[in-house]
Amino acid sequence: MKWGRILGGGSREDALGNLRSRIAAFRDLLEKNNRVLETIGDATEKLGGDYLFDSQYLRSLDSELAIAVAAVVADLGVIAPKRHADLKRSFDQIREAIRARLESRPTPRGGPFVLRMDQVGSEQAWLVGEKLARLGEIRTRLGVRVPAGFVITATAYERSFANARLAELLARAQLPGADLVESATRLGEAISSASLPSGPLHALKRALRGFDRRARFAVRSSALGEDDRLSFAGVHRSILNVPRNQVTDAWVRVVASLFDERALRYRREHQEPLDQAAMAVGCLLLVPARASGVMYTVDPADPERNVVLVDAAWGLGRTVVEGSGAVDRFSIERGASPRIVGRRIGAKSHQWVAAEGAGLERVEVDPEFVQQPAVGDETLLQLAKIGLAIERHMRCPQDIEWAVDGHGDVWILQARALRVRPVPKERAQRLIQVLAEHPRLMANRGVIACRGIGAGKVVVPREGAGMESFPAGSVLVARYPSPRLARFIPVASAIVTDAGASTGHLATLARERRVPAIMGTGIATEVLRPGAEITVDAEENVIYDGRVPQLTHFGLLQPDDYCDTKEFRVLRAMLAHIAPLALRDPTAPEFTAKACRSYHDIIRYAHEMALTELSNPGGFGLGKLSRRGEHTWELDLEIPLDLLVIDIGGGVRGGRKKRRIAPSALTCRPLSRVLEALARPGVWARAPAGMDLAGFMASATRSMTLTAPAAGIPQRNLAIVSDRYMNLSLKLGYHFNVVDAYLGNSRENSHVLFRFVGGVTELVRRTRRAKLLSEILAHYDFSVTRSGDLVLARLVSATPALVEERLLMVGRLIGFSRQLDILLHDDDTADRLLADFIAGAPQPLRPGTET
Amino acid sequence: MTLGTRILILDDEKIVCDRLELMLTKLGFEVMSCTDSQEAVNLLSAEHFDILVTDLKMPGIGGMDVLKFVREQRPTTKVIVITGFATTETAKKALAQGAVEFVPKPFKMSHLRDLVVHIAEALPPSAGDETATIR
Numbered sequence: 005m006k007w008g009r010i011l012g013g014g015s016r017e018d019a020l021g022n023l024r025s026r027i028a029a030f031r032d033l034l035e036k037n038n039r040v041l042e043t044i045g046d047a048t049e050k051l052g053g054d055y056l057f058d059s060q061y062l063r064s065l066d067s068e069l070a071i072a073v074a075a076v077v078a079d080l081g082v083i084a085p086k087r088h089a090d091l092k093r094s095f096d097q098i099r100e101a102i103r104a105r106l107e108s109r110p111t112p113r114g115g116p117f118v119l120r121m122d123q124v125g126s127e128q129a130w131l132v133g134e135k136l137a138r139l140g141e142i143r144t145r146l147g148v149r150v151p152a153g154f155v156i157t158a159t160a161y162e163r164s165f166a167n168a169r170l171a172e173l174l175a176r177a178q179l180p181g182a183d184l185v186e187s188a189t190r191l192g193e194a195i196s197s198a199s200l201p202s203g204p205l206h207a208l209k210r211a212l213r214g215f216d217r218r219a220r221f222a223v224r225s226s227a228l229g230e231d232d233r234l235s236f237a238g239v240h241r242s243i244l245n246v247p248r249n250q251v252t253d254a255w256v257r258v259v260a261s262l263f264d265e266r267a268l269r270y271r272r273e274h275q276e277p278l279d280q281a282a283m284a285v286g287c288l289l290l291v292p293a294r295a296s297g298v299m300y301t302v303d304p305a306d307p308e309r310n311v312v313l314v315d316a317a318w319g320l321g322r323t324v325v326e327g328s329g330a331v332d333r334f335s336i337e338r339g340a341s342p343r344i345v346g347r348r349i350g351a352k353s354h355q356w357v358a359a360e361g362a363g364l365e366r367v368e369v370d371p372e373f374v375q376q377p378a379v380g381d382e383t384l385l386q387l388a389k390i391g392l393a394i395e396r397h398m399r400c401p402q403d404i405e406w407a408v409d410g411h412g413d414v415w416i417l418q419a420r421a422l423r424v425r426p427v428p429k430e431r432a433q434r435l436i437q438v439l440a441e442h443p444r445l446m447a448n449r450g451v452i453a454c455r456g457i458g459a460g461k462v463v464v465p466r467e468g469a470g471m472e473s474f475p476a477g478s479v480l481v482a483r484y485p486s487p488r489l490a491r492f493i494p495v496a497s498a499i500v501t502d503a504g505a506s507t508g509h510l511a512t513l514a515r516e517r518r519v520p521a522i523m524g525t526g527i528a529t530e531v532l533r534p535g536a537e538i539t540v541d542a543e544e545n546v547i548y549d550g551r552v553p554q555l556t557h558f559g560l561l562q563p564d565d566y567c568d569t570k571e572f573r574v575l576r577a578m579l580a581h582i583a584p585l586a587l588r589d590p591t592a593p594e595f596t597a598k599a600c601r602s603y604h605d606i607i608r609y610a611h612e613m614a615l616t617e618l619s620n621p622g623g624f625g626l627g628k629l630s631r632r633g634e635h636t637w638e639l640d641l642e643i644p645l646d647l648l649v650i651d652i653g654g655g656v657r658g659g660r661k662k663r664r665i666a667p668s669a670l671t672c673r674p675l676s677r678v679l680e681a682l683a684r685p686g687v688w689a690r691a692p693a694g695m696d697l698a699g700f701m702a703s704a705t706r707s708m709t710l711t712a713p714a715a716g717i718p719q720r721n722l723a724i725v726s727d728r729y730m731n732l733s734l735k736l737g738y739h740f741n742v743v744d745a746y747l748g749n750s751r752e753n754s755h756v757l758f759r760f761v762g763g764v765t766e767l768v769r770r771t772r773r774a775k776l777l778s779e780i781l782a783h784y785d786f787s788v789t790r791s792g793d794l795v796l797a798r799l800v801s802a803t804p805a806l807v808e809e810r811l812l813m814v815g816r817l818i819g820f821s822r823q824l825d826i827l828l829h830d831d832d833t834a835d836r837l838l839a840d841f842i843a844g845a846p847q848p849l850r851p852g853t854e855t
Numbered sequence: 856m857t858l859g860t861r862i863l864i865l866d867d868e869k870i871v872c873d874r875l876e877l878m879l880t881k882l883g884f885e886v887m888s889c890t891d892s893q894e895a896v897n898l899l900s901a902e903h904f905d906i907l908v909t910d911l912k913m914p915g916i917g918g919m920d921v922l923k924f925v926r927e928q929r930p931t932t933k934v935i936v937i938t939g940f941a942t943t944e945t946a947k948k949a950l951a952q953g954a955v956e957f958v959p960k961p962f963k964m965s966h967l968r969d970l971v972v973h974i975a976e977a978l979p980p981s982a983g984d985e986t987a988t989i990r
Contacts, residue, residue, distance in 0.1 A: 050961060056875070057961035058868035060939040436883040452965065543878070545965065562877065571870050 020635060024652050027729060029082035031746065031753060033614050036072045036079070037607045038752045038801070043069055044583050044604060045507045051515045051576060052506060053455035053566045062574055066106050069582065070099055073603045080610040084617050088610075090597035095606055098581050105577040108570075113282075117160035117207035121153050121288065127516075131157045133226030133284040138419055142394050145494045146476070149415050153221065153288035154211045156255055158228050160204035161283050165259060170194050174278040177268060184268045191263035196256055205252070211287075212248055220290040220358060221246045222417070223254040227262060228282040239270050240283070244320065245290055245358040259283045290358060291415045293407035295378035296321035297331065300422055301338075301391045302401035307424040307561050308431070310553070311335040311345065312388045316378040318369050319355030321405055321417065329354050332378050339553075342388040349377050379408060386414055394419050396477055396497060399456065399518050401560060424561055431558070438554045439546075445538060446547040449525040450501075453511035455566070456520030457559030458498030459539040459551045462532045465492060479540060481532045485510035485523055493517050498540035500528040500547065518567060522547070591791070615798060618731065618744045618757055637665045639723075641679070643688040645734075647721045649675075655725030672725035674745040674811055678732065681815025686846035688819050736822050738762055743814055747804050754807045758786065758797040758814060760821070767793065772828040777821060779838050784813050816846065824848060860975040861903065864888035865895040865921065866910040866937070871960075875908060878964055879971060892916040896924055904932055905978055906971060911938040911945060919952060926953040933974050937962065 047065055050057055077095050080088050115131045124132055124140025132140070132155040143150035173194055177187035225240035241261035246254045261267060262283045271278060297316035303309045314334040317323035324331050330350030337343045351374055359365040379387070387406060394416070395402045401422040407415045463478040467488075474480070476495040485504035493499070493513050499521040504510065506523055514521040520542035522528075532538060532547070539548040539555055548555070566572055585604045587595050590612045600606045637656060639647040649656065649665070655672035656665060667683075670676050682688055724731040728748065734741040739762035748754040760777055762770070770793035777795045778788045785806070786797040799810055820841055827848050828834055837848050862884050864875050872888035879886045887904075889895045892913050899907070899921075907925060911918030918936060925932050936949040941959030949957050956970050 054964055055961045056871060056964055056967070058866075058871055058939065060868070061961050064939070432880050433883055435881070455964075543881070543964075544968075558881075562881075566870075566874060569870050569873075571868075 020652060023724070026083050027652065027724075027726070027731075029079040030614055030618065031748075033076050033079035033083070033610060034746075034755065034800075035753055036076045037611050040069060040072045040076070040603060040607050043072070044579075047575065047579060048512060048515075048583055049453075049506050051572065051579070052453050052511065052521075053515075053572075054452040054506070057571065057575075059571055059574075062106055062571060062578065065575075066102055066578065069603055070102075073099075073606055076607050076610045080614055083614050088597050088613060091600065091606065091609065094597055094600040098601070098603060098606070101581045102578050105574060105581065108574065113159045113162055115157060115159045117157055117163065117204040118211045119155045119157055120211070121150065121155065121286075124155060130228070131155075131159060131284065132286075133158065133228050135224070135226040135418065135420065136284060136286045137226075138398070139286070139416070142397065142416060142419060146393055146397055148390055148394065149413060151222070151288040151291055151415060151417070153286060155226070156204070156208060156285045156287065158282040158284045160207065161259060161285075164200050164204050165195055165198050166282075167198070170198075171279065174263075174281075177263070178278050184265050184272070188263060188265040188268055191268075192260045195260040195263070198256075200252075200256075208252060208255070212251060215248060215289070217248060219248050220362075221248070221251055221254070221287045222290045223251060223258055224286040224288065224418075225258050225261060226284045226286055228280075228284065239267050244322075244364055245362055246287075247362050250362060251287055255285050255287075258285045288417075291407040291409055291417070292358065293320050293415075294410050295319070296405070296407040296417075297324040297378070299387055299391045299404040299406060300401070301395040301404070302422060302424055302561070303335075304401075304422060304424050307401075308557070310338045310557070312338055312342065312391055314379070314384060314387055317350075317352050317355065318373065318378050319357050319367075320364060321407060322356040322364065323352070323354070325405065334377075334379075334384055336384060336388040338388075338392065342385050342392070344381055344384055347377065349375060351375060352378065380412075383408055383412065383414060390414060390416065393476060395560070397494070399560075432562075435554055435558050439548075439552070442552055443549040444546055445531050445549050446525060446527065448545050449527065450522050450545075451506045451524055452542050452545055453499075453506040453508075453521040453523045454514045454519060455543050456498075456518060457539070457541050457543060457556055458496075458520045459556050460497040460537070462534050462536050462538055463492075464529060464532075464534050465489060471495075479532075479538055481528050481534075483529050493519055498542065499523075500525060500532065500540060502526055502528050502530075590789070615757060616796075618742075637669075638663055639670075640664050640666050642683060645682070645721055647723055649723045649725055652724060652726050652729075654727035655729075670725070671727055672723075672730055673728060673747050673808070674730035675723055675725050675732065677808055677811035678730070678743065678815040678818070681812045682819055684816075684846065687816055689823065689847050734818065736818070739821075741818060741821075743818075745807065745811060745814075747807055749804065751801050751803045754802055754804045756786075756799040756802075756807055756810050756814065758795070758817075760795040761793055769826070769828050772831065772834055773821065773824040776824065776828065776834045776837055777817070780817060780841050783838075783842055784810055786810075817841070819846065820848060859883075859885060860905045860978065861885045862887070862906045862908065862971065863895065863898060863904040864908045865892060865913075865918075866890065866908075867892075867913040868910070871910070871937070874964070875967065878968060882968065882972070884971070884975070892918070892921055896921060899925060899929055899932070903929065906933050906935065906974055908935045908937060908967070908971070911936060911949065912940055919948065922949065922952040922954060933978070935967070935970060935974070937967070 049055070073095060077091050080091065113131070119128065119132060121140055121143060124137060125144055126137050126141040128140065129137035136155050139150055142148045173187065173191050176182060177191065222242065222244045223246050224242040227240055241258050243254045243258060262281055271281070295316055295318055297314060300313040303311055303313050314336065315324050316332045317329065323329045330352050332350050333348045334344060335346030337345045352369055353374055354366050355369050356364045356366055391402060391404055394404065398421065401424055403420050403422040404416060405418040407417055409415065458479065460477045460479045462481050463474050464481045465474060471491065474492045474495065477497045480489060480492050480496040480499045482489055483502045485501045485508050487509050489510060490513050494517055496519050499514055499519055501523050502525060504523040508523070511521060511523055520540055522540065522542050522545060537550050539550065539552040541548065541555060582603045584602050585608060586601055587599060587605045587608050589595060597609060600609055635651045637649045639649050641647065655670065657669045657671055667679050721735065722733045729746050732743040739760060742759040744757040746753065746755055758781060760774065774790050774793045774795045778790045781797040782788050785802065786799045788795065788797040799807065840848060862879055864872050864886065866872050867890050869890055872890055876886045876888045887898065889898065892915050896916060909918050909921055922934055925934055934954045935956040935958060936954045937958045937960055938945065939960040946957040955974065958967060958970070
């Protein structure tokens with residue numbers, strides 16, 4: 005015996021031990037894989053706000069996942085030693101990135117130096133800052149008019165300015181008692197004297213080339229973190245009316261305002277670490293404004309008044325923003341059809357306009373217009389509608405800068421959360437009385453997938469319905485949370501479904517967009533009539549008939565703004581390295597250990613590689629095990645299968661001294677099932693199909709090298725067994741068949757793998773057979789991949805009962821498939837054989853044969 | 856009784872206090888919260904609360920000691936324990952110390968809401984002192 009040499013261990017027992025540990029590693033991998041998937045699902049669900057978690061949860065999430073994923077990586081190392089070394093490196097990198105998020109440490113950003121505004125949405129906040137991300141979001145999602153332009157990203161900032169000298173100056177400025185005036189001067193010098201690297205400069209020049217030579221830009225700050233937790237209102241600089249050839253200079257000046265004295269003081273007051281500061285800069289076409297101003301969608305002085313406030317002045321917005329002159333003040337009643345309820349016209353004697361060369365100048369207003377309203381009623385109502393749409397989308401009151409150009413078109417220049425004081429407690433008490441009297445359509449049905457309050461008209465989109473069928477602000481009601489509904493989510497005010505859970509795809513999207521959602525109510529489409537107005541309280545899980553303005557207003561003024569808490573932001577950031585799955589297609593060249601970017605990728609990769617290893621003939625070194633030794637028996641069967649059984653633990657009844665055993669001595673359930681099916685009458689064909697019997701039988705058991713066997717392919721039919729495990733390698737006729745199965749005690753640890761390749765006929769017929777096998781296996785719940793005459797099929801996460809049942813089918817299929825390629829003259833035959841097998845025929849019937 | 860039921864929330868994690876306070880206030884409860892257990896003990900000594908929702912593991916005075924204090928000084932106050940370090944052992948200990956419910960973190964907001972409402976509804980109308988009457 006050469007066990008030692010065969011398996012690389014010392015003694016024969018070592019060799020068997022080695023095999024056992026590889027199989028144990030596979031079991032562990034499957035179990036951990038499922039556990040990680042479950043944990044990811046749980047964690048994603050927590051973003052919906054219906055769970056309360058704290059920083060302790062985040063720490064245990066990190067360690068729990070790290071332990072499980074590390075085990076998966078280690079398991080693969082046992083199953084396929086040294087072949088996936090890159091996986092450990094990918095794991096380490098991902099783990100480090102997650103820890104950095106957990107500890108709120110900065111991580112290398114990456115990403116482009118310049119992004120066009122039409123490429124920007126809220127998901128780019130990490131690159132373009134909250135302010136510009138929001139502007140891009142309302143442009144693309146709401147179709148609101150926003151100036152064209154581009155963003156010089158935080159990555160460009162880091163590449164250009166974040167050097168050792170800056171870090172040193174920042175560290176000094178951070179020290180308690182540091183002189184902020186002096187620090188600001190030095191930091192300003194460091195930034196303006198930095199030599200700009202070619203990468204960002206080229207990207208900037210390329211972006212500018214897309215604009216006319218005479219274009220004038222508004223160059224606006226968008227610091228990272230700005231508008232997120234802290235408003236930074238007016239802290240950083242914006243430069244208006246910048247000619248194309250001065251944009252680079254303006255960029256540097258705006259970046260320098262990141263550390264001017266005012267900014268340093270602000271950061272110190274709010275205990276914001278300096279070394280995490282970064283600045284993206286927006287270069288947007290300057291709107292030649294006839295009038296501009298600011299709009300508050302709620303009156304901050306009296307939040308419970310149901311009005312939108314608009315301040316307006318002639319020319320550019322500086323008059324209103326800086327409060328440097330008299331303005332008009334309008335109040336517009338909120339609601340589905342806004343109404344102007346108050347106006348006070350200021351004596352607007354001066355206005356800011358774009359100067360001839362660059363910059364702004366303050367000029368006198370034509371006396372005729374001084375007392376005229378800067379905006380007409382129609383424009384005001386249009387403004388209010390836009391403001392309310394943005395508020396609904398952003399789910400909190402808004403502070404909006406706007407402009408109206410010479411054609412009367414309204415432009416939105418900036419939108420950010422308006423901070424209002426919380427609602428007094430008595431008000432909350434009154435709300436309860438209002439709600440108690442309001443008719444309810446539904447209560448406590450289904451699960452909350454995303455907390456929040458939304459109201460609107462019910463729309464139940466039909467199959468294939470376009471966006472035009474779904475007015476913005478409608479409540480999306482559907483039977484199933486189908487992914488095709490995803491496009492309505494950005495404009496929906498709430499989502500209610502009959503079926504579905506809080507972990508589905510639609511629920512995840514709802515959370516990303518913060519759309520209040522209740523899933524799986526069972527009765528939504530019955531109870532909620534299309535066109536009816538309803539109010540969805542996805543905090544208390546109640547749906548009210550009609551609009552309840554008190555409730556929506558309360559939700560607006562006192563939002564459960566869990567999304568903005570540190571814990572949620574950290575969880576979101578951690579999940580970005582945990583949940584996304586990029587490695588989807590195992591046949592793609594990118595399906596590599598190096599390409600793994602998330603834990604999900606890692607476990608997907610490891611799972612795939614382990615399965616491949618198991619279903620490879622000769623995988624696990626099984627091929628070389630086929631010589632007889634201890635724990636090895638020949639199996640006495642009715643059919644000429646010539647099967648050698650190697651027991652790795654409890655697969656054969658103890659105390660068998662003989663070299664041959666009967667099937668009754670097997671205690672391996674999976675193998676018993678397969679043999680049971682093979683032994684049934686007619687399953688193992690005695691008659692050849694178009695070949696003579698002797699020839700066929702000879703081919704069935706002879707060792708052969710027809711389809712270029714890989715190294716280590718078993719020299720004979722072989723079954724490695726334990727009580728619950730089986731790895732069966734067969735060569736029958738001219739094809740190879742591997743079946744690997746485990747019968748665990750739950751669906752998490754039970755599986756069947758089926759691999760089939762080769763044949764005696766030309767490739768067309770072999771391929772036809774592979775296709776037929778694929779269809780059969782798919783019919784029996786396997787997931788199947790096929791390429792040419794190779795079939796790989798898997799049944800994972802199946803109940804043990806189902807696995808046993810499928811093993812009987814597999815036994816039948818082994819018999820059924822032996823001569824298939826010879827019979828498969830054409831595709832019609834294949835269709836008929838598929839039907840035959842499913843109907844339970846033990847053997848493929850040839851045309852004209854009676855049963 | 857729900858309206859006017861007085862609830863104190865104690866957890867060293869601010870997010871827990873803030874979110875529970877918001878949710879329970881909206882339901883009509885009178886809610887106070889603190890992240891410091893000494894401050895909570897001071898409050899409990901000075902005022903009557905119908906329900907205390909407390910964490911166990913906190914810097915300074917731990918949750919078990921707060922429980923003991925309530926049991927001795929404020930026997931009518933119902934205590935719900937919430938903790939991220941939930942074991943059968945701690946649960947038993949907390950319940951033995953007089954807690955009426957034990958909720959491992961993270962938990963569903965609606966689960967805690969139902970517990971609080973359930974306990975509040977079962978409170979005798981004149982539990983504690985005059986601060987706990989129906990308004």
